[in-house]
Amino acid sequence: MNQIKEEIVADYVIVGAGTAGCVLANRLSADGKHKVVLIEAGGRDRHPLIHIPAGFLRLLDHPSITWGFKTAPEAQACDREILFPRGRGLGGSSSINGLLYVRPFAADIDAWEASGAAGWNFANCLPYYCRSETWQDGKDPRRGSDGPIQVTRVASPPAVCAKVITAGEELGLEMVEDPNVTTRGPSIWYYQQTRHGRIRSSAARGYLWPVASRTNLNVHTDLYVKQVMMQGEGDQRTATGVECRRESGLTVFVKARKEVILSAGVIGTPRLLELSGIGDPHVLDNAGIRTQVPLRGVGNNLQDHYVTRLCFRIKDIATANERSHGAALAKEVAKYVVSGDGILTYSAAVIGAFASTGLTTRPDVQFVIAPGSFKEGRIGELEDEPGLSFGVWQMRPQSRGHVHITSSDSTKTPTIAPHYLSDPLDRQTVIAGLRIGRELANQPSLIPYVVGETVPGSQAATDEALLQYARDNGSTVYHGVGTCRMGTDPTAGCVVDAHLRVHGVKRLRVIDGSVMPTMTSTNTNATVLMIAERAADLLLNELQGDETLQPPVRKQAPHTA
Template sequence: MSATREEIVADYVIVGAGTAGCVLANRLSANGKYKVMLIEAGGPDRHPMIHIPAGFLRLLDHPSITWNYKTAPEAQASDREILFPRGRGLGGSSSINGLLYVRPFAADIDAWEAGGAVGWNFANCLPYYSRSETWQDGSDPRRGSDGPIQVTRVSSPPAVCAEVIKAGQELGLDMIDDPNATTRGPSIWYYQQTRHGRVRSSAARGYLWPAASRPNLSVHTDLHVTRVTMEGEGASRTVTGVECQSATGDVVAVKARREVILSAGVIGTPRLLEMSGIGDPGVLDNAGIRTQVALPGVGNNLQDHYVTRLCFRIKGIATANERSHGAALAREVAKYVVAGGGILTYSAAVIGAFASSGLVDRPDVQFVIAPGSFKEGRIGELENEPGLSFGVWQMRPESRGHVHVVSSDRSQAPAIAPLYLSSELDRQTTIAGLRIGRALAKQPSLAPYVVGETVPGPQADSDDALLQYARDNGSTVYHGVGTCRMGADPAEGAVVDAELRVYGIQRLRVIDGSIMPTMTSTNTNATVLMIAERAADMLLSEAQHALGDGAREGARHPA
């Protein structure tokens, strides 16, 4: 039996219900003037591990909640395929990430404007960080008080955490109470979480759930967008909508009266552009796709933080390890069910730090410090014995990779090549970061509890040995950005302009983390929330101006 065809019409069509898509669906539908359609290839966010904060450990390679992407083997990463988790389903990666909320350094955003993204400076963007959040720890003019995403402190961290903080101070790091409201130098602090009580505060929970009943918002899950549809030629080429395929094989044509917005993320957005014939003609030719709009920057400029972990055996003080097995774990489950506390509310790390390698003139190493240690030093299953782990990454990597389709067959995954550690500065900063982590473990407050380093171990003593360990064991820390970068000149690799409109075609925008010209030094989810909030204001302002112009035109030329 042949597949049926259905047609739907909306004002704004949003592709991807991840962090940015959920923000846009809420904000664009709020005034009731526009019909908004949100399309998601994955399913509803019903899996219980999405909502239990510590459940993220079980989701990173989940067969239906992620896209199961892996990077291409690369020489600098020991020719390994590295798991590259991307959320699939409502909330996208905000439903599977480690819940860590960190705003960037002001200089990170100012660099966007300096590179040609007019108006994208930290002062202009700061109000949108605040708009997105509710900071649960009192009133602070630098923090948001009524935003959809709930941000809170880690509750009741294990005793070892206080000693790590003291050790950081002994190493020369300033203790900061709120890293999201303070100018940052070398410092140590407790991470903040996107958590509301016992549950994850994802973009779906914060933005989409409250808006889902609006009559002008329709949310379609398990609907895969296969291409962007367009008409016209040359400079007049215009996007008309998208074509989708349902789980049953039916074709759904969606028409956009105003715009199509791609919010499918750092992998999904360039992939969809290329599948639609928008991209580098050479890449498209190799994949057997006819070029519709030549735009060479699509899929390039991939940036990510590459994390490597040190693990230590601990004695004489409480860590999370001994609470994660057997009867102790049963007690933690009961504590979570009854009171909403305990280790099931923990996230990817409890303590963070910014440190300086000495290779550049500002902090360039970030730490994710967990009061537990993972088997083989890789995030996942905690060891049985007490332990501590320091994740280390370079904050502003120079390495640049790419994401490109390899075939016109949409069932084939794109080639993902971050080119980790391809820059000498990245390699040297990684080595320096591992040495700083070792120095932290030797400080007077922490050293009495450290039995020894288990990963990589004392045998990895030279720079060459540390670099080889990083090549053999490092991984993504889930911060991929940049593959549809914002900029002033498409000839130099820009894909969207400062209003996030795709060059060379009308009525098509990209609004997600792929537009970042350079990545933020810190965790990226807070910045994706900001981008979507600011973009929603842009769209609504443009629509209002267009309405005003239309009304004035009608007054001049009455029917």
């Protein structure tokens, strides 16, 4: 007996309901003219810890809300398998991340255009950053005021935070009120969060929930995409839809009258292209897949921020540690329920900083400073005694890795090899960044409160010892990008053109963080929102036969970052 199969037909088929997918589902269905299908392998975003900001600590390795990815063992990271969290479910990684909202340096985006991604410069992209956000702290003309993602300041930071800010100024860092609108020199500031009151403002909550009743938008969860379907040969390859599988084993064909859009992220998108026969022939041959479209750049160019943390024991001033256990935690839960305040509204960090190691001409290390300390210096469980942690990462790492399948079995996890610290400059920068963190803790405003450095401690005194500590303990900051690089030349490793169309395949696009030619110096979620917003306009303009794109009219003043 033939297996029963299901068929769905739409104008646009979007694979992946993460940050980019949610944006696209909203924007492409807005005029009611096009039927849009959004496919997500995970489930609905119902888990309560998704929506409580501090809940992210319990989600990074959650068995059903993440993919459970780990990196391949690599020598420069002491042959460790490092947890590589990627969200699974509506909202994707925006439902599990640390909620930190940081726009990039203007030069980060301008570099994309300089490398061949025409039109992707900061001036053109700035309006889309603004369109995606509602900045809740007033009506600054340089910020968005009516976007789907709510952005706010950290509420009621512990007393130690003010001391850290002053210490930063003593170190020579400029204290800035809004790091997302000011010129980016060495500086210290409070992080902003994608939070609305007591609740996380994920891409699903901001973009998808408000339009769920649209009759031309259908969201399918727990539907796993196996491959892109194509027809034609050679230069006439055309994407026609995707083949999917339900948990019951039922095969589902989702056909696209106009386009297939892959928004499955830095791991999922190259994996799906390779399973479909689009990629490096050598990789595909080894996986037992016939090459249909040779694109050697698929899965290469993986970039990520690698963070290493210093932890300090603190005395005589409040931190988050002592409020996160026992009766004190019960009070914090009550405070959150009653007033939407307290440590449950905190996220990955409270204070941020840009600093210069002197190895490059621009600030090259970013700090994530938390008013608490984690056991063994890694995000997870807070220590019982008062503590403080300084995480540091190199903002523009030179190391490049890859993501590749090893089998034609669509259920098998691909190899994730970031090659952390493989470049000499990266190693020098992490050492210098850790030393800057120690200098910060040794400023007059913090000296009275710092009992001592608990991790790595005084035994890590030399550059060699600090580097070894970083190799033993560093981890991802969940900022992986670049595996489907944007640019004009497929022979140079580019996978999509400046309109995010896959080279060599008609009616197939990639719209997510994997298209970044180089990563932004800062946190990446704000930029993925921007990419999807701008891509939606590119696509809708093409429907009108216009391949040019004028940024949306803004009343805001120019951005100076």
